[in-house]
Amino acid sequence: MQFGAAVLAAVLDQNVPEGTTGLLVGVSGGPDSACLLTALTEAAALAREPGPASSARRSGFWPVRALHVDHGLQAASAALHAAAAEQCRRLEVALSVASISVESGAGVSIEAAARAARYRAFAAQLEPGECLLTAHHAKDQAETLLLQLLRGAGLKGLSSMPLRRRFAAGWHLRPLIDVPPRALEAYRAARGVTAFEDPMNRDARFDRVYLRAHVWPAIEERWPGACGALARAAHHLADAQELLDLSAADSMRRLRDGEALSIAGLRALGARERVSVVRHWLHDSGVTPPSTLKLTEAVRQVLTAESDHLPTIVWGEHALRRYQMRLFVTAAAVPALGAPLRWPLSRGARLELGPGLGTLHWIEQAGGLDGARLPQLLEVRRRAGGESLKVGARARTHSVQHLCQTMGVLPWMRDALPLIYAGGELIAIGDLWQDARWRVAADAPGFGCVWENAPALT
Secondary structure: OOOOHHHHHHHHHHHOOOOOOEEEEEOOOOHHHHHHHHHHHHHHHHHOOOOOOOHHHHOOOOOEEEEEEEOOOOOOHHHHHHHHHHHHHHHOOEEEEEEOOOOOOOOOOHHHHHHHHHHHHHHHHOOOOEEEEOOOOHHHHHHHHHHHHHOOOOHHHHOOOOOEEEEOOEEEEOOOOOOOHHHHHHHHHHHOOOOOOOHHHHOOOOHHHHHHHHHHHHHHHHOOOHHHHHHHHHHHHHHHHHHHHHHHHHHHHHHEEOOEEEHHHHHOOOHHHHHHHHHHHHHHOOOOOOOHHHHHHHHHHHHHOOOOOOOEEEEOOEEEEEEOOEEEEEEOOOOOOOOOEEEEOOOOOEEEEEOOOEEEEEEEEEOOEOOOOOOOEEEEEOOOOOOEEOOOOOOOOEEHHHHHHHHOOOHHHHHHOOEEEEOOEEEEEOOOEEOHHHEOOOOOEEEEEEEEOOOOOO
16 A cells, blocks of 8 residues: 555545544654654645545645644653654644643553543644544554453454544544555655654553564564554454444433433343443443443442432442432532531522532512511521421422422432521522422512522432
């Protein structure tokens, strides 16, 4: 396979999403990203030449800029930065630099931590509608597949690196993912592309470097076409994963109950399909699922728990919770009111309840609370248990627990409810309920509460 501007332009025409506003190229200062950036500027020149219309030509090509991420992990960082700057200067491409810190310490993989920090920097720099371009090629894909196999990854992990994916405010595209390294080397020699070789790419302490230096040569000697074969295998695995995702997405849509999943619907599925659907639902909710082992056990627990139990399975910053035959994904630590708060009774007076809990403020409301009978300073507390309200003049007095159950307030959100007290008397709960014994006549002016930015309760 040969590589050049025309090949790159064809990949871009087919894969840059409609409406893309610009291309952000990740440049390390090394040879692969230097080849990508060079070919990209040549493709831009091709798009300006007369010829058949393409998506690139119709758009006048996309604006191109570059980003260098300085990990600060080695003495050669300055040289890599300088090489990236020289490449961009020569090609007349605007360059930004993001300096990051990488987590280190016992039990921390520097490779994984650096990659995570790098993509956080990419995400922070990517403008809405932009497409991030990185220079991963076919050998990178083959190495990733081998490493994932050695880690015991599932099908999603073995699918390795997709050519295109949603990312941050835009997209992430790997336009060289099918290009073998020899084709890039030939292009580099033909174009005289200059670059700086990262010394860390020779440090065999890192898994990918060890594989590249000690394992890959033996593989290529025995199987010369291994790079292309493994890259194709990753594509096949990605196709299989896509079919599973489509099936899981279809089941998920049938089982959706608001933001939750139907427990009865999950129980009707086979064991493996249940896990697949819950995993897809978590991804769809923007949550990274736990390991397959933990997710399988979590699904088993929420489906087999007694009907009066409220099972909760926590991993990292998230949790699965079951209530009234519905499965929810929540933060591990749900919002709750802290110490009691004082709140003046005057129109417009505002009360910040705390992180994730929103704000209360008073308004005029016909038939609302009777300001003439209430003290000028009220207190807002969290639920303690045993509280009750009379929500209608002819209604019975009901416990707050009964009111929550009737409205469907989720049990783990009930400590977020702001209970409003006049002295020792409960007179209202946020803007959900008022006690009828403290309200004026239906046509008389009174006080009403508005709960702005309240958390989802049901």
